[in-house]
Amino acid sequence: MPVAGRPTSKDVAQEAGVSQSTVSLVLGGKWSGRVSPATARSVRTAAERLGYRPNQAARNLRLGTTRTVLLMVPTLTAPFFGPVYTGAARVAARHGFGVVVSTWPDGADGPAESPFPAPHEAIDGVLASSMPAVALDRFHGTPAVLLDSGPDSDVPTVDFGVAAGMRAIAAHLAGLGHRRFGHVAAGVDQWTFHARAEALAAEVAARGGTLERSACAIDVASARDAAQRLLARPDPPTALVCDDDLIAAGAYKAARALGLDVPGEVSVTGFDDVLLATALEPELTTVRLPAEEMGAQGMTALLELLDGGRPAPRVLPGRLVVRGSSAPPRAPVL
Amino acid sequence: MPVAGRPTSKDVAQEAGVSQSTVSLVLGGKWSGRVSPATARSVRTAAERLGYRPNQAARNLRLGTTRTVLLMVPTLTAPFFGPVYTGAARVAARHGFGVVVSTWPDGADGPAESPFPAPHEAIDGVLASSMPAVALDRFHGTPAVLLDSGPDSDVPTVDFGVAAGMRAIAAHLAGLGHRRFGHVAAGVDQWTFHARAEALAAEVAARGGTLERSACAIDVASARDAAQRLLARPDPPTALVCDDDLIAAGAYKAARALGLDVPGEVSVTGFDDVLLATALEPELTTVRLPAEEMGAQGMTALLELLDGGRPAPRVLPGRLVVRGSSAPPRAPVL
DNA sequence: CCGACGGGGTAATACGTATGACTAGCGCGA
DNA sequence: TCGCGCTAGTCATACGTATTACCCCGTCGG
Numbered sequence: 154m155p156v157a158g159r160p161t162s163k164d165v166a167q168e169a170g171v172s173q174s175t176v177s178l179v180l181g182g183k184w185s186g187r188v189s190p191a192t193a194r195s196v197r198t199a200a201e202r203l204g205y206r207p208n209q210a211a212r213n214l215r216l217g218t219t220r221t222v223l224l225m226v227p228t229l230t231a232p233f234f235g236p237v238y239t240g241a242a243r244v245a246a247r248h249g250f251g252v253v254v255s256t257w258p259d260g261a262d263g264p265a266e267s268p269f270p271a272p273h274e275a276i277d278g279v280l281a282s283s284m285p286a287v288a289l290d291r292f293h294g295t296p297a298v299l300l301d302s303g304p305d306s307d308v309p310t311v312d313f314g315v316a317a318g319m320r321a322i323a324a325h326l327a328g329l330g331h332r333r334f335g336h337v338a339a340g341v342d343q344w345t346f347h348a349r350a351e352a353l354a355a356e357v358a359a360r361g362g363t364l365e366r367s368a369c370a371i372d373v374a375s376a377r378d379a380a381q382r383l384l385a386r387p388d389p390p391t392a393l394v395c396d397d398d399l400i401a402a403g404a405y406k407a408a409r410a411l412g413l414d415v416p417g418e419v420s421v422t423g424f425d426d427v428l429l430a431t432a433l434e435p436e437l438t439t440v441r442l443p444a445e446e447m448g449a450q451g452m453t454a455l456l457e458l459l460d461g462g463r464p465a466p467r468v469l470p471g472r473l474v475v476r477g478s479s480a481p482p483r484a485p486v487l
Numbered sequence: 488m489p490v491a492g493r494p495t496s497k498d499v500a501q502e503a504g505v506s507q508s509t510v511s512l513v514l515g516g517k518w519s520g521r522v523s524p525a526t527a528r529s530v531r532t533a534a535e536r537l538g539y540r541p542n543q544a545a546r547n548l549r550l551g552t553t554r555t556v557l558l559m560v561p562t563l564t565a566p567f568f569g570p571v572y573t574g575a576a577r578v579a580a581r582h583g584f585g586v587v588v589s590t591w592p593d594g595a596d597g598p599a600e601s602p603f604p605a606p607h608e609a610i611d612g613v614l615a616s617s618m619p620a621v622a623l624d625r626f627h628g629t630p631a632v633l634l635d636s637g638p639d640s641d642v643p644t645v646d647f648g649v650a651a652g653m654r655a656i657a658a659h660l661a662g663l664g665h666r667r668f669g670h671v672a673a674g675v676d677q678w679t680f681h682a683r684a685e686a687l688a689a690e691v692a693a694r695g696g697t698l699e700r701s702a703c704a705i706d707v708a709s710a711r712d713a714a715q716r717l718l719a720r721p722d723p724p725t726a727l728v729c730d731d732d733l734i735a736a737g738a739y740k741a742a743r744a745l746g747l748d749v750p751g752e753v754s755v756t757g758f759d760d761v762l763l764a765t766a767l768e769p770e771l772t773t774v775r776l777p778a779e780e781m782g783a784q785g786m787t788a789l790l791e792l793l794d795g796g797r798p799a800p801r802v803l804p805g806r807l808v809v810r811g812s813s814a815p816p817r818a819p820v821l
Numbered sequence: 822c823c824g825a826c827g828g829g830g831t832a833a834t835a836c837g838t839a840t841g842a843c844t845a846g847c848g849c850g851a
Numbered sequence: 852t853c854g855c856g857c858t859a860g861t862c863a864t865a866c867g868t869a870t871t872a873c874c875c876c877g878t879c880g881g
Binding site for chain 1: 836837839840
Binding site: 209210373406429 | 493538540542543544545547548553555557562563564565566568569570572573576585586587588589590609627628706707708733736737739740743762763765766767768
């Protein structure tokens with residue numbers, strides 16, 4: 154008996170008085186007709202007694218697969234990725250896969266420096282969410298599916314219909330009578346924000362409205378300042394279209410700082426419909442993105458890819474959720 | 488040349504006209520004095536040309552370590568765990584470790600059914616956050632550190648000083664003149680919430696105040712209802728102490744539904760100081776917990792444990808952050 | 822001129838598992 | 852009685868890497 158180190162299948166074999174192969178057969182579950190029930194039982198109890206757990210590295214090597222998928226996200230701080238993980242993990246579990254999450258090993262320090270995989274990359278495939286496409290180079294030949302990163306000719310993708318969602322917001326506000334729009338835009342180089350900006354501009358233009366734009370980082374303080382810049386202009390917008398819900402929270406603050414009622418004097422909309430949207434007062438008009446569904450669809454596509462298939466690109470529609478933060482412009486209080 | 492499958496070090500060796508050992512020597516970096524610069528260069532270019540990346544499973548098996556640590560959290564939806572991960576990953580990277588995140592494979596279905604590790608458990612150690620201690624059984628002999636799960640005699644722990652934090656809140660409110668307290672409590676069986684409740688009760692009792700308690704789930708709607716039950720009582724509390732920031736958002740909603748001004752007619756406090764705290768209006772008085780520091784300290788302890796050490800339990804103090812949601816009771820508007 | 826030495830590389834092996842090939846015993850039909 | 856098939860296993864091997872022990876050869880000190 155080894156002093157240090159976990160017991161191996163060989164130890165179990167010795168303890169049970171059988172060969173290592175037999176242990177493997179029994180514990181692998183494929184022993185029907187090969188091992189007698191009595192032997193199987195004695196192997197099981199021996200394994201139990203020794204606290205045996207198979208060495209994953211060895212079985213990964215032998216099987217040539219880890220049955221593990223990596224979900225890569227830009228940051229874990231954003232509330233958006235929780236549901237994505239949940240959806241992916243649900244589908245994965247159904248197929249005997251596990252999901253682990255990680256952000257770029259390099260943090261904010263830019264792209265990879267080492268050409269070799271980080272230790273945690275002993276995986277079968279990658280779900281890369283909200284990535285600049287170029288970042289995929291990291292994965293070399295690893296099967297990958299891009300989530301929320303825009304169409305791609307080389308890699309299967311799952312995207313939200315953000316353009317349609319943004320057009321729905323513009324249409325909703327225009328329908329309420331708004332003509333002067335402000336866009337509090339996330340100054341982040343991700344496909345989704347480019348798509349949102351483009352769709353908003355197109356829809357506003359199509360309806361003959363005006364659009365001013367102010368960029369910010371994705372945090373409340375920065376968003377507040379950006380919104381304030383818009384509201385401080387002569388002839389300010391009557392509706393602030395924000396690139397996501399957190400930015401909308403900043404817009405609320407800007408409005409309040411200027412003594413403007415939401416939605417009485419300025420309408421505000423968000424995007425994503427994260428938890429925050431209903432925590433705010435008034436509750437936020439926004440577009441609900443089916444994040445969990447994206448995780449599920451992404452995992453489905455990745456499994457298909459691992460099976461040698463060619464999964465088709467998928468687009469998941471968002472849904473406009475009208476709440477209390479949008480109203481006709483200059484609503485008379487009387 | 489193999490049709491399928493990634494190139495191995497043997498392929499690289501053949502391409503460079505050397506032995507597999509040499510490839511391993513060169514790429515392992517320990518070749519000083521063993522391999523001539525010329526050979527090393529030719530190996531490198533061969534590896535580059537073939538797009539070689541070492542098989543992690545094989546090297547894990549050979550080295551007997553994965554240099555990967557698993558961060559286990561109850562849910563990824565809570566904003567709290569992002570910073571924990573960040574802190575852990577920062578320390579880990581400094582020691583050549585990677586961090587992956589996962590939630591219980593079983594989801595909400597209760598404890599493990601399979602006695603063997605999930606596929607993603609090819610890891611050297613575990614950081615288990617906010618866990619019921621019994622759940623640790625899953626990890627058998629895997630080195631583990633408990634985060635935010637209370638003291639433990641068997642396993643190293645890192646905890647927040649939540650009791651002190653909660654007492655600080657009670658002291659702050661009492662100092663403002665509050666005597667009738669309401670506790671909107673998370674009805675979740677985690678150490679941290681038990682500790683919060685106990686500390687609050689003790690401090691209020693010590694100061695001769697009264698305390699009513701109402702439990703809820705950790706979501707806005709449930710918290711709103713729970714807060715509303717407290718505020719609807721005869722002789723209602725003048726201060727609502729909430730178990731976390733999200734619950735405080737629900738308390739805001741309850742107050743507003745009853746036409747009560749925050750903080751003019753009722754003070755509200757949170758806990759954790761997540762992003763939401765400053766997105767709310769008024770901004771939330773709360774206790775800031777150094778989540779990133781917890782991740783960092785936890786990883787430090789785990790590395791110490793993996794080194795054969797016996798890391799001492801650590802407690803990280805929270806800090807009261809007074810913002811606009813707390814004020815003297817029944818503040819005269821005049 | 823010979824032995825020691827060191828630079829530059831190779832052969833062999835082990836890590837722990839899963840599995841295909843093989844075999845010993847045994848009952849049974851021909 | 853012989854061979855055949857079935858049961859209940861065992862043996863051997865391969866997965867891809869890192870590393871230890873070894874080996875060849877040229878050089879240098881004596």
